[in-house]
Amino acid sequence: VQLVESGGGLVQAGGSLRLSCSAAGFSFVDYAIGWFRQAPGKEREGVSYIRIGNLDKKPHYIASVKGRFIITSASDGNTVYLQINDLKLEDTANKYCAIRNKMFVPSQEPENGFSVRQYEHWGQGTQVTVSS
Secondary structure, three states, rough: EEEEEOOOEEOOOOOOEEEEEEOOOOOOOEEEEEEEEEEEOOOOOEEEEEEEEOOOEEEEEOHHHHOEEEEEEEOOOOOEEEEOOOOOHHHEEEEEEEEEEOOOOOHHHOOHHOOOHHOOEEEOEEEEEEEE
16 A cells, blocks of 8 residues: 655645645555644644545544645545645644545544554655744
């Protein structure tokens, strides 16, 4: 399984970015793709995920990014996008996408969807730097 992130860069506060996560080399039917961030000196944390396959493509966000982050998937499910609006200085981080090859237990969503431990394959990340 290969995941490649792109779309990061240097952006002024208040601007927008659209990150892409291209996934290949798998034949999962029901799976989830999540976006994570890791700021310098901090642990990696989940910010958003989307279920893909025979289930509804319901997006999930942590509370602190709701309203600014939008996760969508291409119709083939192999590319997932993360639109980030109104960028803030605290958005500066390396952004990673990851794939989980099975669905979450419903009673354990959305918490498990944001958990690093729940995903099997990861991309190399794309750096987002927000300047004032």
